[in-house]
Amino acid sequence: MTQPLVEMRGISKHFGGVVALEDVTVNLFPGEVVGLLGHNGAGKSTLIKILAGAHEPDGGQILVNGQPVRIDSPRAARGVGIETIYQTLALADNLDAPANLFLGRELRTRFGMLDDDRMEQATRAVLDRLKIKLRSLKMPVGQMSGGQRQAIAIGRAIHFEAKILIMDEPCAALGPEETAMVGNLVKELKRQGIGIFLISHDMHDVFDLADRVTVMKGGKVVGTYRTSDVSQDDVLAMIISGKLPEAQMDLGGGR
């Protein structure tokens, strides 16, 4: 058995009196897609924000490639190869695609100045790989379509060679064609050995893309299952009731 890419062990987090996460354990292997499912407010976004360095956990441990790591900032998360595509598109609408793709990690010239030409070239290369055609890279991303904007967020992960990719509802704002495009991308990244946490409310998408699903409710993990071992109806029942259907074996972190 290969070593997990990421293990989050016993993570807990509360906001004031609200317990958002309680003793949550999940893991992710290379080349694997794990779907995180649960009702609104189940704690999915909070969990992955902790992995992305946007929140600090109150308790628990994170291991990357078996090594305990401290992820106390978005920069620290990127440092261990974690890239995130947020539920609310985290792009600066007034800046162009290269500026967004490289935000916080700008390429510099010898003199320490922004190297816009090289950033534009690299952006073009990444978007070509994603088969995205833009009229102009110089236009503010606020004027682009949802799919094009999502491609920039994904392009960021690809350019910086993420090992671990977090996608929080990547298709929520997209049309069917664009959703299919993101789906193909996920499969492509998976082939390259990248581990992906995928949050989605669309059961079809999740069963199409994910190898395992982790169901959450009220800040706790209900269970983790291989998508090949459970039906969509079973999972739906778990999301609603928060209980294991009888005669189902919890497969936990096993593979």
Add this chain to the structure above:
Amino acid sequence: MGGPDSTARGILQAIGIDARVLAMLAALIAIWLAFHALTDGLFLTPRNLWNLAVQTSVVGVLATGMVLIIVARHIDLSVGSVLGFVGMTLAVFQVTIFTPGAGWNTPATIGVALAVGIAAGAFQGWWIAYRLVPAFIVTLAGLLMFRGGAWMLTSGRTLAPMEPDFQVLGGGLTGAIGAPASWALGLGASVIVVALALRGRQRKATFGFPVRPWWGEIVRIGLWLAAILGFVATMNSYLQPRTSIPMGIPVPVLILIAIVLAMEVMTRTTAFGRYIYAMGGNPEATRLSGVDTRKVTFILFALMGALAAVAGIIATARLNAGTNSTGELAELSVIAAAVIGGTSLAGGVGTISGAILGAIIMQSLQNGMVLMGLPSALQSVIIGAVLIIAVWIDVTYRRRLTRSPT
């Protein structure tokens, strides 16, 4: 990416002029012609244009920083008071502490002024960035505190005179560089404009990016050269009243030009400049991208303090005295200049060059109304009305341009 385009829009694009810059230039020319007619030919004279240039420098210096503050979704109401506080402080040092007539007096005074301005800006920036008190409140408090502080320094007494070499910075009769140096600067700038344009084309070509057509490039360079050399010629055509020697470019205008260039380079080529715009577009995304947005905010306000110090130096040198009321209401002209120049109060959008155009428009209005002899109460009413109309036009224009309601 269309081919050659012969519509008005295509022509503008080939030359590289933004439609809104063109609109502002048109408005400026209309204002100038109107005042020229209304003042029986007093407005467009060498003397008045020279004065207009000097008057614009204080508001212009402040506007370069205010644009960035507003772009970053903040506001600074304290710039006029910080200007006044710095002016009073430097007068105290120059007149009562440092040795009068000593060669080191003026450089040391400038050093004190910059240090005080940066400290004032950093103080406010710390409350805003690290204690999360809204900029509106912190700088409103700053407006009161620094104005009060300026009074307390001398209990309201005016300090004068300033050193002769300090007065040069204010653009009085000794505060200009003469015709030969002005022409030399103008020609040097022209050479740089041409060189930069050619280098830009070459770089674009090596990266395989589209370049503008040659005719567009030539028109663009021609417009720049006409503006630079026309400005020099105008400044040189104002003769010093007693000696009839051409005055040339005023020193405060040189200071303004240097600051505009430095600030433009900073916003276009440094990560700090880019983060200011990113924060204005989406503060949360910028933070999640690993940018230390608090530090950026803090430094930005300290920078605004430094600019207020420069403006305080120019204003005090020009008055040849430190008074506790110097710079009163400057914050309003500066914010108006930024907004008229296309800075969006919603954040994320605004350019330094636009704000400078805005400052020239504001100052032209004020200057023209004084020449017309309008009572100052009426001047205030008109300036207020202009501000509302300018922003209304801008809002309407933007709504038609953008699809999304951002």
